[in-house]
Amino acid sequence: MAIGNVIKKYRKNKGMTQEAMAARLGVTAPAVNKWERGNTLPDVALIAPIARLLGITTDELLSFKDKLTDEEINQYLSKVQKDLEGKCFHDVFLSVEEIIEKYPNCEKLIWQAAVIMDANRMAINLPNKDNYDNVIFGWYERCLLSEDERIRNQAADSLFHAFVRKNDYEKAARYLDYFSLENPERKRKEALVNSKTGKRTEAYRAYEELIFSGYQHIQMLLNDLRVLYMEDDNHEMAKKLVKVSSSVASTFEMGKYNEVCFGLDVAAWEKDVVWTAHLMQEILDNIGTIGDFTKSKLYQHMTLKTVVDPNFSAGLKQKLLKSLEDESFNYMQENEDWKKLKSSV
Secondary structure (H helix, E strand, O other), X not given: OOHHHHHHHHHHHXXXXXXXXXXHHOOOHHHHHHHHHOOOOOXXXXXXXXXXXXXXOHHHHOOOOOOOOHHHHHHHHHHHHXXXXXXXXXXXXXXXXXXXXXXXXXHHHHHHHHHHHHHHHHHOOOOOHHHHHHHHHHHHHHHOOOOOHHHHHHHHHHHXXXXXXOOOHHHHHHHHHHOOXXXXXXXXXXXXXXHHOOOHHHHHHHHHHHHHXXXXXXHHHHHHHHHHHHHOOOHHHHHHHHHHHHHHHHHOOOOHHHHHOOOHHHHHHHOOHHHHHHHXXXXXXXXXXXXXXXXXXXXXXXXXOOOOOHHHHHHHHHHHHHHHHOHHHHHHOOOHHHHHHHHOO
């Protein structure tokens, strides 16, 4: 906060006029007026007397401390939350305004204080809660300028939902640009706006696309986790994750092939002859269902490429049959079921 603003704030808190302050300091009233308007600065020799007169430290007068530490922020916000439980909301709100005015560049404080005050005015069903919109939304807007991406995103999220609550979807949509195009949250928010503004087909499609891409992301994570457990020789968890991957494919209606295609790497790792033969047989038997997810009503508004070319299925089957000779399956070569599968190549 500029020194002129600090002088004006604490002078008024003391109930002191510019003339009275000037008289106490031995300067003219226009000089005090110029300080407060930011046109001039007090003489260095007056810094200490001004601070004493206003009842503050020279550090406070000069706004020496621009930001609070994370610990100080947490302590202060804990106090705010406690005050909200036993004090008038408006009184607490004014105290928060004061601390934000004192530390105008402390973005983390502003963001978290805005969230707390915003949430509490809704939770207690404050009769005049809309009266606080301009200030609270202003706090969020200031955070949109933060260099911290997390603070920017959280502030944009709060503003988006605030205007959704007010059914002002045009204003809500303005904050979507604070989320990257690759961020699923942006697409989900766009779908919400579309669902409320007559673009229901677009909303359905967006939600379905999010579900479909979410499935792919989940399976990649499960695969990476399975590999990690295999590297750490954890057989129990590796096999558990095969079952989880299969269950996820079933839940997301991805078709039988996508339910049974997991586990060969774990079976080969364990050199489990019976399990390997069973899995390979299931995979080969269900190749024709590889594109069945396109038939699911979960994705009915999406345009999905259907795997219907019989040559594709036949080619995939031949590749799988040829893989029966891979070195990784040497432990299977004497198995009768394996021999039968190889004979069909």
